[in-house]
Amino acid sequence: MKTVTVVGASLSGVYAARELRAQGFDGRLVIVGEEPHRPYDRPPLSKDFLTGKADEEQLALTDAEETAELDAEWLLGVRARGLDARGRTVLLGDGRTVSTDGVVIATGASARRLPGDALTGVHTLRTLDDARALRDELADGPRRVVVIGGGFIGAETASSCTALGHDVTVVEAAPLPLVPQLGPDMAAVCATLHRRGGAALVTGTGVARLHGGAGAGGATGAMRVTGVGGVTGVGGVTGVELSDGRLLPADTVIVGIGATPNTGWLAGSTLGLHDGVLCDDGCATGLPQVVAVGDVARVGGRRVEHWTSATEQPRVAVRNLLAGRTVEPVRSVPYFWSDQYGARIQFAGRRNDGDAVRITEGALAEDVPAEGGFLAVYERDGRTTAVLSVDRPRPFMRARRALMRTASEVEPAVP
Numbered sequence: 001m002k003t004v005t006v007v008g009a010s011l012s013g014v015y016a017a018r019e020l021r022a023q024g025f026d027g028r029l030v031i032v033g034e035e036p037h038r039p040y041d042r043p044p045l046s047k048d049f050l051t052g053k054a055d056e057e058q059l060a061l062t063d064a065e066e067t068a069e070l071d072a073e074w075l076l077g078v079r080a081r082g083l084d085a086r087g088r089t090v091l092l093g094d095g096r097t098v099s100t101d102g103v104v105i106a107t108g109a110s111a112r113r114l115p116g117d118a119l120t121g122v123h124t125l126r127t128l129d130d131a132r133a134l135r136d137e138l139a140d141g142p143r144r145v146v147v148i149g150g151g152f153i154g155a156e157t158a159s160s161c162t163a164l165g166h167d168v169t170v171v172e173a174a175p176l177p178l179v180p181q182l183g184p185d186m187a188a189v190c191a192t193l194h195r196r197g198g199a200a201l202v203t204g205t206g207v208a209r210l211h212g213g214a215g216a217g218g219a220t221g222a223m224r225v226t227g228v229g230g231v232t233g234v235g236g237v238t239g240v241e242l243s244d245g246r247l248l249p250a251d252t253v254i255v256g257i258g259a260t261p262n263t264g265w266l267a268g269s270t271l272g273l274h275d276g277v278l279c280d281d282g283c284a285t286g287l288p289q290v291v292a293v294g295d296v297a298r299v300g301g302r303r304v305e306h307w308t309s310a311t312e313q314p315r316v317a318v319r320n321l322l323a324g325r326t327v328e329p330v331r332s333v334p335y336f337w338s339d340q341y342g343a344r345i346q347f348a349g350r351r352n353d354g355d356a357v358r359i360t361e362g363a364l365a366e367d368v369p370a371e372g373g374f375l376a377v378y379e380r381d382g383r384t385t386a387v388l389s390v391d392r393p394r395p396f397m398r399a400r401r402a403l404m405r406t407a408s409e410v411e412p413a414v415p
Helices: 011-022 064-070 128-138 152-163 179-197 309-325 393-410
Strands: 002-006 028-033 072-076 080-084 089-092 098-100 100-107 109-111 145-149 168-172 201-205 207-213 222-226 236-242 247-249 252-257 259-261 275-278 290-292 297-299 333-339 343-349 357-366 368-380 383-388
Touching: 002 011, 002 098, 002 259, 011 028, 011 064, 011 100, 011 309, 072 343, 098 290, 100 309, 128 252, 145 247, 152 168, 152 179, 152 252, 152 333, 179 343, 179 357, 179 368, 179 383, 222 368, 236 252, 252 259, 290 309, 309 333, 343 368, 368 393, 383 393
Parallel strands: 002 028, 002 100, 028 072, 100 290, 145 168, 145 252, 168 201, 275 297
Antiparallel strands: 080 089, 089 098, 109 259, 207 222, 207 236, 236 247, 333 343, 343 383, 357 368, 368 383
8 A cells, every 4th residue: 555545634534644654654645634724623612712711723733743754745725526436536626636545534524504695693613714703703792692502512612602701592402402412310410500600591492593684774684494494694693583482682693503424525436425434343434445534434333423533443444444454343432521611521431211320429409510520320231331420530530441341341353
C-alpha cells in the first residue's frame, strides 16, 4: 500500500493519520478537509470557546511538531465529491483527483437545520465558523435566546448563554431532555439543572414556526415549521411560535436538533449507506481497503456520535486496513460527558428501556443532586449495563473501567 487518503480532517481523521504512522505506514498520506481550518476539537465550541475562556489556538488538535512528523499532504478547504472504488480514486470538488490504495472515511456529520429561507439570528453550532458567528452575536449585548432541542449541544449552549447573562429558554419536544440517553428518572435531573441554572425549560411541545422581521418598521414574515417541514421567512428572527400556540420572543435562536452523517459524496460508490457508512465490527466497509470511523461510521449496526468513539475506532480501523481484512473488532463501551451549569455529567454503557436505576453514591432530593453529586448504575437481570455520574468523577471512572472489563470478557476476538 503506497498511498492512503483520509477523507475528513476531523477528530477521527487526525487519529487515523496518527495511527497510520504509529502502525508503520510510511507511504504517501493525504488528508482531505472541507473546512479551511486545521483540525480542531469540537466539544469546547459550545462551552469555553463560546464563553471566551478558550481561543482558537487552544482548539487545535495538532501542533507544528506533530504536523511535521505526520508528513502528510494536506488538502484543506476542498470537499470530496466522489469515490471511484474501481479506479481507486477520490474525486475532489475543485476537479482534482487523488489516486490511492486505501481510504479512511472520516467525514463526520453536519448539524440538522430547519428547512427554508434563513432568518438572520438563527444558528446551528457544529463548526468553528458556526461558533465564531454565534459568539460575535452574543457579544453585542443582552439577548433573548431560544434554544431548540435539549440534547447535549442544546443544553451546553444554553448553559453558556446563561453564563454570559442572556435570557435563555430551552424548547424540548420530549417530556424531558435527554430521555433516550438517560431514561426518564435521570433525565429529570437534567431538567432540574436547566431550571436551577437560570434557563427556562419548555418541554412536551414542538416548534410551529419562526417569526422574523426586516427591522424596525420593516415588513415581517414567518418561518413556518411543520414538524420540521416547509418554511418561508424574511429578515431577522423575532420569535419562536410553539406548536401549542405560545410565542417566545427571540433575538437569537440556536437549533440543536441533531446531526446527519456526511455521506452524500459517496452516492454511487457502491458502499452500503444507511444513516452512515455501513461497516462491520472492525470499521471495514464492503469495499476492499476502505474503512470508516467517527460520526459517519455505522460500526456493527451502531452509529455513535461521541468523542471517545472518534478517538478509539481509528486504531482498530487502521489495523484492519493495513491487514487487508478484519483482524480485530472494535471493543468499546460508549462514553460521553457534558458540562452544564457548572455540573459535570458522565455516562458510560448502553442503557435499555426497562433497566432499573439505583443510586450507589451520593443522593438525590426532588431531582436535585446533593452536594458532591451522585453516582447511579443501570441494571438488568443482575448485570450493570450503564453508569451515570454527576460531579463524581473518580467513582465514575472506576465503574467505567469495570464496564470495559466486562465488555472485553463477553466479546470474543475475531480470528
